Amino acid sequence: MSTESISDRREHVRSISVTALSALLGVGAAFASVALTGDLGPAEAAGDTQALMLVVGAILAQFILYDFTGIYGDDEFGVKHYLFIVFMTFSFWFVTWGIFLTAEFQA
16 A cells, blocks of 8 residues: 555656656747747747757757656656657747747847
């Protein structure tokens, strides 16, 4: 019984950590995209591929970080986890950067 509660707690902390890191890196990539495309208008900035490469870099950095820290074991990290990290990071980047572009936020 006690090992189940410890395991459940570990799973819960791990899922919160992965979700929070994905969200923070997505928002951070949006701020970096604004800083990178600050001199462009909103229409030109939206088509900039360097801003998209920032979010791809944030996604890849997470995979390296999770592998280095050992948050997931060798057999626990599957396709579902990859898709979750990609979706969360891209979604937070897309929404945050979209808000910045429509508000014409200058970094």
